[in-house]
Amino acid sequence: DRLKESKVYMRALFDYIPLEDKATPCQEAGLPFKRGDILQVVTQDDPTWWQAKRVGDSNLRAGLIPSKQFQERINPFPHPLPTHEAGLRRSFRLSRKDRQGSSGEGSDPGEPEFLTYEEVTRYQQRPNERPRLVVLIGSLGARINELKQRVIAENPHRYAVAVPHTTRPKKPHEKDGVEYHFVTKQQFDADVLNNKFIEHGEYKENQYGTSIEAIRSVQAKNKMCIVDVQPEALKRLRTSEFKPYVIFVKPRVPESRRRRSAKENSLIAFLQQDEDLQEMRQSAIQIDQQYGHLVDRVLIKEDSASACAELRGILERLERESFWVPISWVR
Numbered sequence: 001d002r003l004k005e006s007k008v009y010m011r012a013l014f015d016y017i018p019l020e021d022k023a024t025p026c027q028e029a030g031l032p033f034k035r036g037d038i039l040q041v042v043t044q045d046d047p048t049w050w051q052a053k054r055v056g057d058s059n060l061r062a063g064l065i066p067s068k069q070f071q072e073r074i075n076p077f078p079h080p081l082p083t084h085e086a087g088l089r090r091s092f093r094l095s096r097k098d099r100q101g102s103s104g105e106g107s108d109p110g111e112p113e114f115l116t117y118e119e120v121t122r123y124q125q126r127p128n129e130r131p132r133l134v135v136l137i138g139s140l141g142a143r144i145n146e147l148k149q150r151v152i153a154e155n156p157h158r159y160a161v162a163v164p165h166t167t168r169p170k171k172p173h174e175k176d177g178v179e180y181h182f183v184t185k186q187q188f189d190a191d192v193l194n195n196k197f198i199e200h201g202e203y204k205e206n207q208y209g210t211s212i213e214a215i216r217s218v219q220a221k222n223k224m225c226i227v228d229v230q231p232e233a234l235k236r237l238r239t240s241e242f243k244p245y246v247i248f249v250k251p252r253v254p255e256s257r258r259r260r261s262a263k264e265n266s267l268i269a270f271l272q273q274d275e276d277l278q279e280m281r282q283s284a285i286q287i288d289q290q291y292g293h294l295v296d297r298v299l300i301k302e303d304s305a306s307a308c309a310e311l312r313g314i315l316e317r318l319e320r321e322s323f324w325v326p327i328s329w330v331r
């Protein structure tokens with residue numbers, strides 16, 4: 001029985017540094033890992049310390065990691081907290097507000113309350129299966145809508161957007177159900193109450209929103225549906241039906257534009273630019289802290305064309321290769 005390879009895989013939802021862990025029985029025997037690493041759990045015999053290897057690691061020896069129960073019990077800190085400030089080991093517990101969807105309904109059973117580990121398995125989409133949902137989230141300056149539109153325009157037979165609903169009047173060249181589903185304010189409000197939207201918002205006094213049905217109808221045509229959403233919408237979308245593959249697009253933020261600004265010789269412009277860059281960095285950090293554990297892939301955007309090419313590559317692999325997904329999605 002001991003020769004049997006363990007088939008238990010966990011995605012780590014927190015960083016672990018054994019050398020900083022005062023609770024471990026042996027710091028040298030610990031296995032360091034980072035949030036997002038996939039761990040093969042070799043034994044769970046001990047209730048407090050598991051033995052595990054990191055997938056992709058050439059090191060064949062297993063190391064000690066805190067068990068899920070131990071990690072949960074010892075660190076009931078609310079989420080989110082910056083990892084680097086954590087002197088002690090702590091797992092992040094989602095705050096009450098955080099656990100609720102943006103539309104205010106109860107917490108999603110698919111979302112773990114404590115960010116410790118999530119059991120995962122390899123999953124490959126079969127040809128007769130519904131394509132996975134592709135979800136883009138972006139920090140300030142990422143322009144994910146533009147990216148989405150560009151990739152779809154290149155390949156409209158394979159990829160599509162979910163057609164949003166709006167309360168604004170239809171323009172002459174538009175067709176109901178193509179650019180938008182045009183609905184009355186009354187209908188829209190009813191749909192919001194009935195939880196039909198994954199997200200919705202207001203723009204120039206009109207309502208806009210994307211419905212779950214709109215995603216389903218793209219997938220029913222066997223196309224890959226690409227949505228760009230506020231990260232709050234992730235929890236609603238993380239279901240076995242959609243099996244979302246989440247891509248976090250971050251613009252590459254240059255260190256500083258000091259030199260160029262000096263050339264421009266405008267102090268105001270220089271200060272403004274620096275502030276903008278700082279805001280972009282902050283936005284990326286914040287999303288990473290709060291939603292990083294739900295992200296499958298980070299795409300650093302240099303420019304529109306290269307980001308588009310990279311996204312295209314990811315989408316093609318998504319149809320051909322297998323990926324780690326929560327085991328609850330395939331059971």
Ligand code: 5GP
Pocket residue numbers: 164165168199200201202203208209210
């Ligand atoms: P337009 O009315 O010009 O077609 O769209 C104007 C704006 O409405 C867009 O730039 C975007 O900000 C917003 N919008 C369009 N679709 C959606 C949607 O599905 N959800 C949300 N929240 N906003 C949308």
